[in-house]
Amino acid sequence: MTDHVDPATAPVPTGWRHRVDPRPGLDRVRDSAPAILQIVIAATAAFAFAHYVLGHPAPLLAATVTVSSLGLVRDARPRRVLETVVGMIVGILIAELIVLAAGVGWWQLAITLAVTLVVARFLSAQPAFAIAAAIQSAIVMVIPASVPFIRLIDGIIGGIAALLVTALVPRRPLRAATREGVALLAAFDGAVATLVQALRRGDRVRAERGLEKARALQPLVDEWRVSLESGRAIARISPFLRRERFELERHERVRAHLDLASRNLRVIARRVVYLCDDRQSRPVAADLLSELAAGARLIGESLADISFEPPAREAVRAVAARLDPAALTGGRTGSDHNLLGAMRPLAVDLMTAAGMPAAEARAALPRV
Template sequence: MLRRASPASRAWAASGAEVSPGPGLAAFDVRQALERVRTSLPAVVQIVLAAGIAYSIGRFGFGHAAPVLAVTVTISSLGFARDARPRRVLENAVGVVTGIALSELLLLVIGKGFWQFGVVLFAALVIARFFSASSAFAVAAATQSMFVMLLPDPAGGPFTRSLDGLAGGVVALVITALVPRDPVGLARADARRLFAELEPALASLVLALRHDDVRQADAALDRLRATQPLLDDWAATLETAVSVSRLSPFLRRRLPVVAGEAVILRYLDLAVRNLRVVARRIDTTIGDGRRRPELADLVAGIAAAVEVLGRSFVSVEHRPTAQDALVAVARRLDPAVVLPGAPVSETVLVLMLRPLVIDLLMATGLPHDDARSRLAPV
């Protein structure tokens, strides 16, 4: 069946009008800007510290008057990317330094000039694409190579700038381990953002079933469809947190906790995918004037467990409580008991909740077979 259009979308379709953003959509949000600055402060401090160290090595250690590439390689290797794994930092540094060294080699062989400029830029871009899929990285590497071609030759002779670039890359990698950006805190923040969307979505599904409210079902489905970027962000920050915790002596003790949260994410991702399917089914089932309090109670039980699971990221003691709440729902997921004589569409909804509850139970730490054994037999 095709999904029922929301009232707003039906109105736009009927009018044939083109959707244009209002003035509020383009307005600058000061609160979001301040939050963006707050969450970026660890990265800002890390970049400033690393750039200062790289400059000091180039200026006072190597005696280079203007160690531009030591600083720029450090900044481009660290950057503001969510993926701040040491491996990514190393790949960026190696790629950029290789591009600088190749540029200096080509400069010795073919000299400076208009066509030489094009050859070096072409080579830098090709090498950058080889080392990384990031377009921003390719631009950064090409920029470093242009410094080699366009700036005056340094007093230190050939490969002086390669040495500066190497120092910058090493500093970036060391700072990643010794002065991490609190990747664990960033991962927790991503988890909170996800649960902040899941909880109202589940509440909307409960209202949709309890009051046969199509608008609530539409709202829940829209929220759940918008959670994929949140899951992707959380996955990226958790992967960074695991990688940095393995390398950093200051974060190694937190590695078991972070690895455990990565397991939660794996099964929560599956649960959210199942929940989207359930929401889609609810959206196409209701709207016939019938209330479904029994189904609403089941979803409300799942919603309560998800809310407690979200709180377990602050205090792990909440996790067994979430597991108990889910087990209570799992024991009721028998259509013949919950909805005796119900239509097939409602029976199917109960059956669709079973894999969802299994995924959530596994997110609380229960193995698959144990989670499955908690379900009511059908």
């Protein structure tokens, strides 16, 4: 996993080297390379088929429908691609009908856009659906054609090409899902590390920073969820991704339990903030939380190599076996007792994320 750097102590890049640094751009190109390949292949194939096989003189919409429906977005599920294609076909059909009935002109363009947007908004709750339909209808109105409905055929060809390339030239969703899972676990590790430091020092400011980091985990969880939903949908139709289906399902299991773990970490973080008001060091709680983080790091390693799951389970189980708040606090109740008690569901979530059955994970905790 990637080493965590505390934003409070990280170096701040300055100067012209930072402003002209090509690395962010190169990273974007690398991440989008599969999508770029998909778009190039699909658009070229759709254009070539419409032009050379069907004899269409300028099959612009065969290419534009393909490019717009695939896009560079993370969510490349076949259903999303199909919805976008349908929206654009609706826009083309409406425009073709108005051109046939009323011709081409500025007021015809206004009517076409109005009708397309109304119909598209009625058909779908997604704003992108209506915008895609409107763009294609505007192209039909602005660029004339000698044969009625030839552009509708071009649009259908582009849509078919987009759907075919989604299955036959997949974007390797497991790679993207693994990258986003590792990013989540790195951020999780950073949040825990900050809370551990706060507990060791009795530092409320650092505890509040840890709470902020814990709250920032949810967008990363959601991004991972979108990637996995997209990847699993593609794997169901692609003959080339059958080997990745199991791994994508395993990642979804890890993600679901890490979502719960992130929520429990926020509960722990709020209690750490409250406890640090007295500026007292709490080494026992800090050590336990640090050991749970070590188990979470092994879970991060397991995303790329499943052989890390057993040691991850055992690492967290070893901590869970000691999570008896009454024994750790000498029988006293109070805020320290509640903090240690909040670590129990976190340990269960981490063990289940590492593949342990939920009943066995709960049984690993001491009875209280």
